[in-house]
Amino acid sequence: MRLTQILYSRIGEWSKRYANLPERYIKRTMEQVYWRNPKGIQYKANTIIKRKKFHYTLDRPWSAQFYETNSPGILHPKVFVEPIKKWSFFKGDRVEILMGKDKGKQERGGVDVYIQEEEPLLVTDQVSLVDPSDLKSTGIEWRYTDSGEQVRVSLRTGRIIPMPATAEETIDYKSKSTYKEQPKDTIEKDVGEITFEPLLKTFEMDIMDKMGIREDRIPKKSYWY
Amino acid sequence: MSRLKYIYNHFCVINKNFTTKNALRNQFRFLSQTPSLRGLMEFFDDEKNWGESDVKSGRSWRKDDLRIKSNTDLHKLWYILLKEKNMLLTMEHEHNDQARLFPGPERIDKVIESMENLEEVVRERNRAYYELETGETGEQIEKEITGPFGLPVDYKLTEHSIPKEVNAQWQKEQEVKCRPEDVTNFLLKYKEKEYLANKRRQRRNFNHVIGLLNRFPKMDMEALKEQYPDVDIEKAKASRRYKPPPIFD
Numbered sequence: 001m002r003l004t005q006i007l008y009s010r011i012g013e014w015s016k017r018y019a020n021l022p023e024r025y026i027k028r029t030m031e032q033v034y035w036r037n038p039k040g041i042q043y044k045a046n047t048i049i050k051r052k053k054f055h056y057t058l059d060r061p062w063s064a065q066f067y068e069t070n071s072p073g074i075l076h077p078k079v080f081v082e083p084i085k086k087w088s089f090f091k092g093d094r095v096e097i098l099m100g101k102d103k104g105k106q107e108r109g110g111v112d113v114y115i116q117e118e119e120p121l122l123v124t125d126q127v128s129l130v131d132p133s134d135l136k137s138t139g140i141e142w143r144y145t146d147s148g149e150q151v152r153v154s155l156r157t158g159r160i161i162p163m164p165a166t167a168e169e170t171i172d173y174k175s176k177s178t179y180k181e182q183p184k185d186t187i188e189k190d191v192g193e194i195t196f197e198p199l200l201k202t203f204e205m206d207i208m209d210k211m212g213i214r215e216d217r218i219p220k221k222s223y224w225y
Numbered sequence: 226m227s228r229l230k231y232i233y234n235h236f237c238v239i240n241k242n243f244t245t246k247n248a249l250r251n252q253f254r255f256l257s258q259t260p261s262l263r264g265l266m267e268f269f270d271d272e273k274n275w276g277e278s279d280v281k282s283g284r285s286w287r288k289d290d291l292r293i294k295s296n297t298d299l300h301k302l303w304y305i306l307l308k309e310k311n312m313l314l315t316m317e318h319e320h321n322d323q324a325r326l327f328p329g330p331e332r333i334d335k336v337i338e339s340m341e342n343l344e345e346v347v348r349e350r351n352r353a354y355y356e357l358e359t360g361e362t363g364e365q366i367e368k369e370i371t372g373p374f375g376l377p378v379d380y381k382l383t384e385h386s387i388p389k390e391v392n393a394q395w396q397k398e399q400e401v402k403c404r405p406e407d408v409t410n411f412l413l414k415y416k417e418k419e420y421l422a423n424k425r426r427q428r429r430n431f432n433h434v435i436g437l438l439n440r441f442p443k444m445d446m447e448a449l450k451e452q453y454p455d456v457d458i459e460k461a462k463a464s465r466r467y468k469p470p471p472i473f474d
Contacts, residue, residue: 020284021331022285022331024337024338043372082441082444083451084445085447124443125443182282184283195293195294197295200354200357200358201354202363203296206297220386223386223387224366225383225388
């Protein structure tokens with residue numbers, strides 16, 4: 001269980017948010033099951049043998065290209081991924097490249113784990129955020145404001161680096177307010193409407209009362225074991 | 226989508242006979258009270274979406290959205306979601322039959338997620354009622370028992386009309402079919418396998434941490450400790466395989 005949790009958490013949280021897809025769908029499309037235990041008495045019921053090692057590339061894990069690189073039977077050499085505490089680069093952030101030919105250049109970064117140039121860059125030591133006050137690269141720290149909000153603070157000047165407006169962009173909408181409602185969507189007003197009233201009834205009792213169903217029969221004594 | 230069109234025409238022919246009079250005579254119950262009764266065509270998606278490459282949809286219903294809704298609303302919403310799920314599964318089946326790509330497959334997951342959330346909210350309400358009135362949750366009791374192989378298994382209590390002392394059939398089902406000495410033997414080997422797998426996992430993590438330390442000398446140690454809590458980092462650094470590259474600053 002722990003292993004699968006680690007595996008799914010490997011897919012960047014922000015990539016998932018950008019794709020605007022439910023977790024269940026990602027899990028379902030990625031899954032490659034080799035064996036399921038048949039029904040019946042088993043010493044380990046519901047055992048599933050499935051692929052555990054995935055090779056993560058720039059392709060989205062739910063895409064056909066990702067399946068192609070990870071199709072059954074194909075294994076890739078192990079990739080060492082540096083553990084980081086909290087992701088602090090977002091789509092639309094101004095970043096400075098600290099390595100290679102483009103060293104010193106400042107770019108607008110994508111949502112990816114890597115910046116999609118000729119070669120992906122590591123966020124840990126190959127790029128850094130740019131302080132908006134003096135447009136120079138800086139290290140950052142996550143801190144809480146007085147209102148309890150988490151913000152990125154420049155280590156050099158101590159100023160807040162604001163979240164880019166494009167960070168909440170997804171594939172379906174630019175921002176939550178500009179979302180175009182689809183024909184089957186429930187409108188926002190109806191979603192927020194409070195119709196709940198507390199009653200000393202179970203769900204079934206309430207529905208039966210509302211629909212005028214009366215049940216006077218006394219059930220026979222039963223045994224639970 | 227020629228076959229879809231055929232099915233559509235076919236249903237249109239059937240629908241002519243579906244007058245209210247006929248329906249009443251056949252004791253056909255219209256569950257749906259939507260203004261546009263499309264008959265069996267409700268099993269299919271809107272005709273505008275046929276052959277589309279992508280069908281967009283909003284997010285699923287969350288628990289917090291559902292907690293503020295009345296029981297009647299939840300009851301209605303359940304059937305709306307159920308109908309939508311039936312429709313989507315029909316469409317998916319039809320697309321698979323025709324070897325076409327089903328547009329917006331995540332819609333199925335959104336509907337199922339919503340239904341799961343809805344059920345949980347209804348259960349929450351019922352649990353609150355029963356805990357207040359009887360002091361119990363009122364849900365099916367589940368407990369852990371020792372299975373026929375000597376391993377713990379979950380067992381859900383079920384309702385019977387006669388007590389278990391006189392229920393011969395149930396008692397026969399509960400009979401342990403394994404010899405006790407076999408169970409002991411099996412458990413010994415099973416535990417050994419578990420132990421070895423655990424050891425292997427520990428060793429793999431330990432070696433992985435050494436690999437990380439060798440590759441990323443400026444790594445955040447707290448993040449490493451968080452991700453591999455069972456690895457002793459000092460011990461990994463004392464290993465002869467720990468050869469970090471020199472840092473030039």
